Amino acid sequence: MNxxxxxxxxxxxxxxxxxxxxxxxxxxxxxxxLEIPAWGLLLVMLAYDEALALLTFVAVTAISTFxxxxxxxxxxxxx
Amino acid sequence: xxxxxxxGLLVAFASAGVAFFALMRETDGLHRLLLTDLIEVVTLAFIxxxxxxxxxxxxxxxxxxxxxELIALSEIYRVKEGYVRPPAAGLQxxxxxxxxxxxxxxxxxxxxxxSGFSGGAVAGLGVIFYFLSRSHSERFELIxxxxxxSWVLWIVAFFVFMLLPEYWFFAVMLAGxxxxxxxxxxxxxxxxxxxxxxx
Numbered sequence: 001m002n003x004x005x006x007x008x009x010x011x012x013x014x015x016x017x018x019x020x021x022x023x024x025x026x027x028x029x030x031x032x033x034l035e036i037p038a039w040g041l042l043l044v045m046l047a048y049d050e051a052l053a054l055l056t057f058v059a060v061t062a063i064s065t066f067x068x069x070x071x072x073x074x075x076x077x078x079x
Numbered sequence: 080x081x082x083x084x085x086x087g088l089l090v091a092f093a094s095a096g097v098a099f100f101a102l103m104r105e106t107d108g109l110h111r112l113l114l115t116d117l118i119e120v121v122t123l124a125f126i127x128x129x130x131x132x133x134x135x136x137x138x139x140x141x142x143x144x145x146x147x148e149l150i151a152l153s154e155i156y157r158v159k160e161g162y163v164r165p166p167a168a169g170l171q172x173x174x175x176x177x178x179x180x181x182x183x184x185x186x187x188x189x190x191x192x193x194s195g196f197s198g199g200a201v202a203g204l205g206v207i208f209y210f211l212s213r214s215h216s217e218r219f220e221l222i223x224x225x226x227x228x229s230w231v232l233w234i235v236a237f238f239v240f241m242l243l244p245e246y247w248f249f250a251v252m253l254a255g256x257x258x259x260x261x262x263x264x265x266x267x268x269x270x271x272x273x274x275x276x277x278x
Contacts, residue, residue, distance in 0.1 A: 001082070001083055001086070002083070005083060005087070009086070009087060009090045012090065012091075012094055012121070012124060013090060013093070013094055016094040016097050016098055016117065016121060017097060019098075019101070019113070019114070019117045020097050020098055020100070020101035020114070020117070021101070025110075027109055027110070027113065030110065030113045031113060034113065034116060034117060034120070037094075037117060037120045037121065038120055040124075041120050041121075041123055041124050041127060044087070044124055044127050044128065045127045045138075048127060048128075048130035048134065050127060050130075050134055050135050050138070052135050052139070052196075052197045053127065053134065053135045053138040053139065053142075055193070055197050055200070055201060056138070056139055056142055056196070056197050056200050057123070057138070057142060059197075059200040059201050059203070059204045060142040060143070060145070060146045060200065062204055063146050063204070063207065063266070063269060064116060064145075064146050064149050066207070066211070066269075067146075067149055067150050067153050067269075068112065068113065068116070068149075068153065070153075071109065071112070071153045071156065071157060071162075072109070073165055074157060074162040074163070074164065074165060075109065075160070075162055076165075077162070077163060077164065077165035078160070078161070078162040078163050
């Protein structure tokens with residue numbers, strides 16, 4: 001088994017566990033932990049040489065992070 | 080190679096199970112939104128495991144649908160909870176003044192070199208960062224018009240593929256640059272989500 005592929009799968013599992021059972025249970029902690037499974041997915045994509053998918057995933061992840069951060073910002077302003 | 084795929088599939092199924100379990104147990108709306116994002120990442124691993132050009136072709140629309148779904152859900156959640164706009168712009172740090180121009184220039188140039196859908200996404204990201212960090216007073220009808228015309232060029236390229244197949248290279252270039260402009264224009268609209276004039 002390719003080392004990059006194995007590492008990607010391991011990080012994916014670790015990341016999913018760290019997001020699903022996050023401590024302390026705050027929005028920011030969960031958002032930051034969300035980067036870990038994304039790294040795992042990127043390594044899996046890298047193992048299969050999916051450069052286009054990898055680049056687009058990086059771009060779209062930045063947008064989704066922005067959308068969630070914006071929601072948190074508005075939430076803090078309202079509460 | 081088959082063993083790789085089986086192990087990967089098993090791991091992805093287990094991860095998806097854990098993610099859906101966490102979503103089932105969660106009651107808070109914003110936490111559920113974050114877990115939806117997690118499920119998107121995990122299920123994209125299924126597609127990535129296919130490992131061929133088909134995977135790349137399937138991941139691109141999957142990502143786009145995912146992010147548009149996230150934007151729509153966040154807007155619904157915001158309206159439902161009755162959140163109001165923050166009184167002042169949130170981040171007032173020096174790097175937001177100097178970096179966006181350089182970052183946007185690099186990303187847009189690299190996106191134009193890539194061309195096509197991914198190029199549009201990368202260049203669009205540069206434009207988003209620029210609009211987010213600076214105040215924007217562009218006339219968005221103009222950008223939307225350019226986006227509409229480039230969409231027409233994209234369709235024209237497909238007609239060239241079907242009717243005049245000997246000009247395929249011209250059609251590839253036309254489709255690549257047209258979809259670049261189209262995706263970039265649409266994504267630049269996300270940069271205006273903080274509100275402002277002309278939106």
